[in-house]
Amino acid sequence: MFRRLLIANRGEIAIRVARTARQLGIHCIGVYSEADRTALHRLAMDESVDIGRAAPAQSYLNVEGILRAAEATAAEAIHPGYGFLSENPGFARRCEEEGIVFVGPPARALALSGDKIASRTAMREVGIPVTAGVDRVVRTVEDAEGLAAELGYPVLFKATAGGGGIGMSRVDRPEDLAAAFESAGSVARANFGNPDLLLEKYVRRARHVEVQVLLGEGGEGVGFVERECSVQRRHQKLVEETPSPAVTPALRRRLIEAAVRGLRAVGFRNAGTVEFLLHGGRFTFNEVNARLQVEHPITEIVTGVDLVHEQLRIAARDGLGVSQSELRSRGHAIECRINAEDPLRNFLPSPGRIVGYAEPRGPGLRVDSGVAAGSDVPPTYDSLVAKLVAHGRTRDTAIRRMQRAVDGFRIHGVRTTLPFHRALLREPAFARGALWTTMVADLRIVERLKSRGPWEETVAAIAAALAVQGRLAMGPALDLGRSSISRWALAGRQERFGGGGHAVSPRRRW
Amino acid sequence: MRFRLVVDGDPHDVEVTSGARGLELKIDGVAYRAEAKRTADAVVVRMGRKSISIRLSGDRAIVDGSAHRIEVPEVADVDVQAPDRVAAGSARMAEVRPPMPGRIVRILVQEGSRVRKGQTLVVLEAMKMQNEIPAPADAIVREIRVAEGESVTGDRVVASLEIV
Numbered sequence: 001m002f003r004r005l006l007i008a009n010r011g012e013i014a015i016r017v018a019r020t021a022r023q024l025g026i027h028c029i030g031v032y033s034e035a036d037r038t039a040l041h042r043l044a045m046d047e048s049v050d051i052g053r054a055a056p057a058q059s060y061l062n063v064e065g066i067l068r069a070a071e072a073t074a075a076e077a078i079h080p081g082y083g084f085l086s087e088n089p090g091f092a093r094r095c096e097e098e099g100i101v102f103v104g105p106p107a108r109a110l111a112l113s114g115d116k117i118a119s120r121t122a123m124r125e126v127g128i129p130v131t132a133g134v135d136r137v138v139r140t141v142e143d144a145e146g147l148a149a150e151l152g153y154p155v156l157f158k159a160t161a162g163g164g165g166i167g168m169s170r171v172d173r174p175e176d177l178a179a180a181f182e183s184a185g186s187v188a189r190a191n192f193g194n195p196d197l198l199l200e201k202y203v204r205r206a207r208h209v210e211v212q213v214l215l216g217e218g219g220e221g222v223g224f225v226e227r228e229c230s231v232q233r234r235h236q237k238l239v240e241e242t243p244s245p246a247v248t249p250a251l252r253r254r255l256i257e258a259a260v261r262g263l264r265a266v267g268f269r270n271a272g273t274v275e276f277l278l279h280g281g282r283f284t285f286n287e288v289n290a291r292l293q294v295e296h297p298i299t300e301i302v303t304g305v306d307l308v309h310e311q312l313r314i315a316a317r318d319g320l321g322v323s324q325s326e327l328r329s330r331g332h333a334i335e336c337r338i339n340a341e342d343p344l345r346n347f348l349p350s351p352g353r354i355v356g357y358a359e360p361r362g363p364g365l366r367v368d369s370g371v372a373a374g375s376d377v378p379p380t381y382d383s384l385v386a387k388l389v390a391h392g393r394t395r396d397t398a399i400r401r402m403q404r405a406v407d408g409f410r411i412h413g414v415r416t417t418l419p420f421h422r423a424l425l426r427e428p429a430f431a432r433g434a435l436w437t438t439m440v441a442d443l444r445i446v447e448r449l450k451s452r453g454p455w456e457e458t459v460a461a462i463a464a465a466l467a468v469q470g471r472l473a474m475g476p477a478l479d480l481g482r483s484s485i486s487r488w489a490l491a492g493r494q495e496r497f498g499g500g501g502h503a504v505s506p507r508r509r510w
Numbered sequence: 511m512r513f514r515l516v517v518d519g520d521p522h523d524v525e526v527t528s529g530a531r532g533l534e535l536k537i538d539g540v541a542y543r544a545e546a547k548r549t550a551d552a553v554v555v556r557m558g559r560k561s562i563s564i565r566l567s568g569d570r571a572i573v574d575g576s577a578h579r580i581e582v583p584e585v586a587d588v589d590v591q592a593p594d595r596v597a598a599g600s601a602r603m604a605e606v607r608p609p610m611p612g613r614i615v616r617i618l619v620q621e622g623s624r625v626r627k628g629q630t631l632v633v634l635e636a637m638k639m640q641n642e643i644p645a646p647a648d649a650i651v652r653e654i655r656v657a658e659g660e661s662v663t664g665d666r667v668v669a670s671l672e673i674v
Contacts, residue, residue, distance in 0.1 A: 054661075340637070344540050349610055349637035355519045379611045379661075383637040412520035415538075452540055457557060459517050460535045460542040462571045462580060463524045465553035465564040466515070467533055468546040 001316050002026055002076045002101070007045070008066050009081030011370030012386060013292075014041040017079050020308040022046070029073045031066060033059035035378040040370055049073060054380045060084045063091050070100050077101035077315055079308075083382060086291040087114055087163070103315040105290045109268045113288035116160045117198050119266070123285045126265040128258045131277055131284040133200030141178045147199050148177055154202035157181065159188035159195075163289075165235025166191050170202050205436040207278040208232065208286070209244050211259035212299050214310050215269050216320045223256035224299050225329040230435035231424065233347065238417065238440070239424060240295035241334040242302055245395060245433025246278060255283060263288070270314050271296075271307055294387065297368055298333035301391045332395040334402050339383040342415035344449055351379040356412035360405040364391040364398070377414050385416065395433065399425060407454065419452050420445070514584040517571070603652070605667045608643055612636030614656045614668070623651045624674070631669055632656065647673050 005021050006029040007014045018028045018041075030045030035054035042048045049069040052059040059065065061084055070078055078100055080086035089110040095102040104110070112118050117135050124130045132151060137160060138144045148155045148171065157180055159167030169184040171177050181197070189195035212224040228244035229237045247255065259274035262285070273293050275286040296307050305322050313321055341347040357373040369386035371377065377385060388405055392398035406421045423445055424430055430439075440446065451457060515524045525536035532545035545556045552565045565572040571580045616633040619625055630642040631651070649671035656668050 345609075348641065349612070349639055351611055351636060379613070379636040381637065383639075412518070451542065452537070455520075456522075456537050456540065457542065457560070458562070458573055458578070459515060459520075459522050459524070460537050460544060461555040461557060461562040461564055461573065462517060462578070463515055463526060463535055463537065464533050464544040464546040464555045464557075465566055465571070466582070467526045467528075468548055468553055469566060 001312065001318060004029065004073065004075045004077075005103075005312075006031065006066070006070045006073065006075035006078045007081065008060065008078050009084055009086075010036055010039060010041050010060060010381065012041075012368045012384065013081040013083075013294075013370075015044040015370060016297075016368050017081060017308050018044040020306055021079070021312065024309065024312065026312075029069070029075050031060070031069055033380075035376075035380050038376065040372055040375055047073065054378065056084065056380065060381075063088070063094055066091075067094060067098055067100070071098070075100065077103055077312075079103040079311070080291070082291045082294055083164075087289075089114065101315050103270065103311050105268050105270050105272060109266055109272075110290050112266050113268070113272070113290040114161060114163075116158055116162070116287055119288050120198075120285065122266050123262050126262055128262050129282070129284045131200050131203065131286060134198060136198070137196045138181070138199050141181050144177055144181050144197075144199060145174065148174065151199065151201045154204070156200045156202040157184040157197045158200060159184065159192055160198050161192040161194040161196065162188060163192075165232075167197075168235050203277050203279050203284075205279065205438075206230075207244065207246055207435055208237075208275065208437050209247065209255065209278050209283070210273045210275040210289075210293075211255050212271070212273050212293075212296065212307070213259050213263050213268075214271055214307070214314065214320060214322070215260075215263055216314050217269060217317050218319075219264055219269075220320055220323075221260040221264055222320060222322055222324050222327060223260040224303060224305075224327070226252060226255055227295055227298060228435060229295065230437050231430070231440060232437050233440045233446070235437075237295065237337065238420065239334065239336050240298055241332065241395070241398075242298045243329065243332065244278075245435070251281075251283070258283075258285075271311050294337065294384065295335050297366060297387060297389045298335045301333045301366060301389055302329045302331055303327060304330075331391055331393045332398045333389060333391045334395075334398045336388045336402060336406065336421040337384055337417065338386040338388060338409070338411070338421075339417045340377045340385050340414045341383050341417055343417055343420040343446055344415075344452060346446070347417075348415075349379065349383055350415035351377045351383075352414045353377070354385075354411060354413045356410055358408075358410040359386075360388070360408035362401065362404065362408075364401050365389070365405050366391070371411075385411070385414075388421075399431065410455065412455065415452070419449055422453065423449055511585070513582050516581040516583060518578050602673050604646055604649065604671045604673055606631060606643065606646065606669045606671060607667055608632075608634050608662060608664060609641070610634075610636050611661070611663045612641070613661050614658055615640065617654060617656070617658055619651050619654070619669075621651055621654055625649055625651060625671070634662070643668065645671060647671070649673050 004027045007017050021028050028045045030048035031051045033054050051065045085091040089107040092102045092107040120130050121135050134147050154172045157169040167188040169180045171180045185195040208229045209226045211226050215221045225243045227240050227242040229240040231239035271292050273289040276283040277286050340350045342350050354375045359367045366389040371385045390398045390402035403425045512525045515522050527534045535542045547554050552563050555562045571578045612634040615635045619631050625645040627647050628644045632643050634641045652672050653670045
């Protein structure tokens with residue numbers, strides 16, 4: 001096993017990786033940008049290195065800067081986490097050239113899985129059903145019109161180099177095709193430096209299921225019980241669970257077999273996930289995620305396998321610590337992604353300082369978080385601040401534990417997706433396990449949100465009490481106890497802050 | 511009326527109006543309806559099916575038995591109709607501030623441009639998402655105070671407009 005590991009990431013995933021590595025006695029080296037000087041992930045490390053400016057290109061995406069940090073700290077290996085450089089074949093290649101182990105798939109497997117057309121072709125060649133579509137780049141609008149007519153509407157443009165739901169554009173009618181082609185192409189160029197698009201048949205009311213795979217250096221493989229990630233908004237996952245309520249044991253065996261066979265066929269190693277669409281009892285290949293995924297904890301919690309430990313074992317050529325025959329899955333696990341976004345304002349990003357923070361506790365709960373009270377959530381990076389995972393013997397138990405956990409999770413100072421989760425968990429369709437990828441939009445879950453949560457209700461109640469306290473002066477119009485509150489406020493200010501301006505204490509007590 | 515209410519260090523923008531059916535509150539832009547009644551030593555606030563007892567004493571609010579520290583550092587004017595995030599310097603001028611900090615990736619108008627209500631003025635990138643900042647009203651762009659590529663805070667004035 002390695003003795004020194006550099007973790008080239010930030011936030012909850014850097015902390016998550018460091019937990020396992022330190023437990024194995026590995027010296028952990030973190031990296032941080034200017035915006036993360038006081039970030040929590042630095043505290044999870046044995047040491048950490050300043051790698052530059054806040055902009056990702058000048059820090060977490062800077063290949064040479066990260067390699068310099070690894071060299072300066074004598075790191076033997078680099079764990080990339082997810083996002084940033086995790087699926088960048090150029091980075092994997094540079095690590096190899098510098099004699100540093102990249103904890104992930106080989107560069108050529110990354111190059112293949114990063115190209116949606118190449119991976120579709122590769123899966124088809126080994127007999128895995130692929131979502132209907134065309135296995136070449138769509139060159140012109142006329143080309144797209146012909147192909148869409150053959151496939152039948154609705155169709156979906158995807159960036160061949162894309163990921164994370166970016167650059168995907170659904171087209172329902174021929175008259176919208178040209179505009180969608182142009183805009184998807186420019187989004188793809190701006191985000192991935194490559195405007196190439198492919199075209200797939202859009203599958204209505206599909207479920208998104210995926211299989212986590214581990215492949216050892218000798219190609220020995222393990223496929224895990226599927227995760228279902230159908231609860232999405234604009235192609236971004238919000239809630240994941242395992243097992244899928246829709247997958248039978250027979251289907252599960254076929255999914256796992258297909259995923260392991262597909263990744264083995266393309267020379268994949270380490271941890272990866274094969275995504276499928278499930279529709280009408282059939283499954284078709286969607287794409288490969290060549291990294292540890294955000295939602296990996298639900299697989300860990302039902303199997304007891306530490307996926308980061310397995311990644312490190314594979315990278316260190318220590319062999320897999322688990323085999324397919326001994327793998328067991330217990331109960332049901334659900335993950336809710338807690339993002340700094342305001343679901344009551346169309347998921348508007350909500351960066352800022354967290355002034356109050358308390359995680360829920362209780363049986364069957366796990367929280368992977370990147371923040372604490374006093375943490376800044378910078379506007380520069382991804383909005384994920386924490387992942388809440390609930391486990392139970394049955395799906396119902398897991399849902400009930402999650403409901404209690406969501407209600408008990410306090411994050412003040414930034415808006416979060418907690419109110420969305422509160423509403424989703426109460427949705428009858430969710431409770432029945434009737435999930436599909438556009439359910440959040442189709443059921444108008446966000447539009448029906450009424451309240452940000454118990455905390456805001458408390459604030460509203462205090463405001464109402466303040467208002468009636470000064471109510472004597474309040475007419476039928478708006479002349480509400482202004483003078484009494486002002487005097488009260490003034491008194492409070494003089495007492496505490498000598499008449500100062502905004503007095504916001506950085507931490508709150510519970 | 512509008513005021514800023516800080517509860518246990520967590521600041522909130524509050525708007526209260528009194529309607530025929532009790533109080534209408536907006537906490538950070540989200541609407542709540544409540545009925546509040548004074549009793550001998552407390553205020554009982556009914557919100558939906560919930561009933562919450564609140565005792566106010568100095569800088570403490572005892573909410574159903576648990577104490578919270580409260581401050582009202584700022585009481586805004588009674589003008590409840592002012593558009594969100596637009597501060598009126600004079601009646602006809604409006605200053606546009608972004609709804610959150612981020613980086614200006616594109617400026618889509620020029621000084622002197624006539625813009626329609628809802629037209630995108632600038633595109634702000636925050637948390638890997640692009641957010642369009644619209645004109646709050648039909649207006650003429652008098653000044654643009656940011657440059658493409660610049661990082662801005664949430665209270666920074668991006669543009670000032672003359673409402674037409």
